[in-house]
Amino acid sequence: MTQIRLTNSATRRKEDFTPLDPGNVRMYVCGPTVYDRAHLGNARPAIVFDVLYRLLRHVYGADHVTYVRNITDVDDKINARAAETGRSIGDITAETTQWYLEDMAAIGNLEPTHMPRATEYIAQMVAMIEDLIAKGHAYAAEGHVLFRVRSYEKYGALSGRSVDDMRAGARVEVAPYKEDPMDFVLWKPSSDGQPGWDSPWGNGRPGWHIECSAMAAELLGDSFDIHGGGNDLMFPHHENEIAQSACAHGGAQMAQVWLHNEMLQVEGKKMSKSLGNFFTVRDLLDKGVPGEVIRFVMLSTHYRKPMDWTEERVREAERTLRRWRELSSGGSTGVEDERLLACLKDDLNSVGAITLLHEISKGVDEAKIDPGVLRASAALLGLLKDDMGEWLIGREFENEATRLIDELLKLRLALREKKDFERADAIRDDLDQIGLQVIDGLKQGDEPARAFVGKPGELARLSGKGDVSGQSRWLTKEARRLGRKWGVDG
Numbered sequence: 387m388t389q390i391r392l393t394n395s396a397t398r399r400k401e402d403f404t405p406l407d408p409g410n411v412r413m414y415v416c417g418p419t420v421y422d423r424a425h426l427g428n429a430r431p432a433i434v435f436d437v438l439y440r441l442l443r444h445v446y447g448a449d450h451v452t453y454v455r456n457i458t459d460v461d462d463k464i465n466a467r468a469a470e471t472g473r474s475i476g477d478i479t480a481e482t483t484q485w486y487l488e489d490m491a492a493i494g495n496l497e498p499t500h501m502p503r504a505t506e507y508i509a510q511m512v513a514m515i516e517d518l519i520a521k522g523h524a525y526a527a528e529g530h531v532l533f534r535v536r537s538y539e540k541y542g543a544l545s546g547r548s549v550d551d552m553r554a555g556a557r558v559e560v561a562p563y564k565e566d567p568m569d570f571v572l573w574k575p576s577s578d579g580q581p582g583w584d585s586p587w588g589n590g591r592p593g594w595h596i597e598c599s600a601m602a603a604e605l606l607g608d609s610f611d612i613h614g615g616g617n618d619l620m621f622p623h624h625e626n627e628i629a630q631s632a633c634a635h636g637g638a639q640m641a642q643v644w645l646h647n648e649m650l651q652v653e654g655k656k657m658s659k660s661l662g663n664f665f666t667v668r669d670l671l672d673k674g675v676p677g678e679v680i681r682f683v684m685l686s687t688h689y690r691k692p693m694d695w696t697e698e699r700v701r702e703a704e705r706t707l708r709r710w711r712e713l714s715s716g717g718s719t720g721v722e723d724e725r726l727l728a729c730l731k732d733d734l735n736s737v738g739a740i741t742l743l744h745e746i747s748k749g750v751d752e753a754k755i756d757p758g759v760l761r762a763s764a765a766l767l768g769l770l771k772d773d774m775g776e777w778l779i780g781r782e783f784e785n786e787a788t789r790l791i792d793e794l795l796k797l798r799l800a801l802r803e804k805k806d807f808e809r810a811d812a813i814r815d816d817l818d819q820i821g822l823q824v825i826d827g828l829k830q831g832d833e834p835a836r837a838f839v840g841k842p843g844e845l846a847r848l849s850g851k852g853d854v855s856g857q858s859r860w861l862t863k864e865a866r867r868l869g870r871k872w873g874v875d876g
């Protein structure tokens with residue numbers, strides 16, 4: 387069996403992946419701060435780590451993987467949004483969380499095992515902070531609690547910077563209550579109207595970084611296998627998570643492997659809410675771009691490379707998926723192609739996997755490979771799933787069959803114009819034989835592909851689910867036969 391290899395940001399090397407406990411492989415991924423719709427950039431880590439989750443489930447068994455992706459529902463950005471809109475914080479976070487779950491499902495992601503909301507783990511955060519103070523890694527001052535960065539000598543190891551460099555270059559908040567400008571907030575006081583919880587340091591709320599450390603420890607233990615997120619979080623967020631967790635847990639290494647996806651960009655800049663250069667997953671879905679197409683485009687670039695979103699890629703993905711859906715119906719249940727699995731095991735090489743899917747689909751088309759293999763292989767990427775096939779239904783459908791039939795109709799019209807009714811009628815009869823009723827009165831330049839079918843809905847449904855799409859392969863075969871017979875296939 388091929389070994390899973392992952393590029394560990396902490397060592398900057400591609401390494402063999404060996405879980406601490408193969409009976410329970412554990413992964414934590416930083417989830418969204420819920421005050422606005424997820425933009426397309428936010429969808430990237432959700433998809434990348436979903437593919438990893440699927441791979442781990444495949445290799446270690448579905449019941450032997452625990453995937454945690456949190457919901458940050460206490461954060462100053464949320465408070466600001468509440469103040470702007472006059473809405474309650476609870477309404478905003480509940481609504482945004484629901485949107486997030488719907489949008490992530492629409493792009494084909496499995497639900498993680500746990501989706502902890504920060505507000506439900508305040509007690510664990512307070513306990514962890516108290517522990518850090520007791521161990522000398524944190525101190526309370528003026529209602530705040532700060533992490534003493536100097537107390538953790540490996541601080542900066544993940545992002546490869548020294549504390550002195552960071553101090554020189556960083557825009558850290560200088561505050562009178564800090565021993566060192568680099569120290570970061572674990573707890574801060576809340577004024578009236580701000581969300582707050584009782585604590586040994588008065589009414590207050592947690593800082594963002596401690597949320598992840600506390601939730602990860604509670605659900606996955608002091609040490610677990612994989613920690614993921616976008617590479618924009620490497621510093622300071624992940625650096626701070628590492629420091630807090632190691633110091634609270636007697637030096638135990640928080641995660642064995644750190645994985646970071648690169649950014650989705652718009653004209654060379656990170657797509658982000660703060661820059662305002664974003665569009666949401668929902669915008670695209672509402673525009674009619676199917677979730678499966680979004681997923682495909684995202685996986686067409688390796689997760690460690692920056693990527694751009696272009697209309698051309700969307701169209702290309704749509705064409706490919708249409709074709710694969712058409713080819714993938716029928717046949718046996720199917721087992722995935724081992725080579726595809728090997729690709730994904732090699733640092734989630736989704737690009738190589740897609741290339742292989744093209745090759746497999748060609749084999750299916752030539753009747754050399756069972757369609758079940760295409761389905762099972764695509765499923766490793768979360769593609770071609772039954773419940774996502776709906777997008778094809780009712781859409782205009784263009785493929786090899788319709789193109790050839792189109793050509794046959796044009797030929798028939800040309801023959802009629804030359805008064806060669808015998809051959810024109812023969813074409814009509816041939817089409818009739820394969821269940822296509824020719825409607826007369828069509829002129830050259832009309833769009834015969836749409837007008838030729840007696841039952842217009844049917845052609846659109848041909849590549850839908852199950853047995854219906856079986857017809858589509860049959861139709862393609864028949865159209866090719868007629869194409870050859872009438873010399874319109876070249």
Ligand SMILES: Nc1ncnc2c1ncn2[C@@H]1O[C@H](COP(=O)(O)OP(=O)(O)OP(=O)(O)O)[C@@H](O)[C@H]1O
Nearest residue numbers: 418419427428430431615616649650657658659660
């Ligand atoms: N453009 C992007 N490409 C890929 N991943 C991204 C992108 N923007 C954010 N992420 C990732 O999405 C997840 C949620 O991020 P977050 O809620 O902080 O969104 P954000 O757009 O970065 O917010 P802001 O713009 O306000 O900084 C994180 O794992 C983050 O790394």
Ligand SMILES: [Zn+2]
Nearest residue numbers: 416417598623
């Ligand atoms: Zn986090």
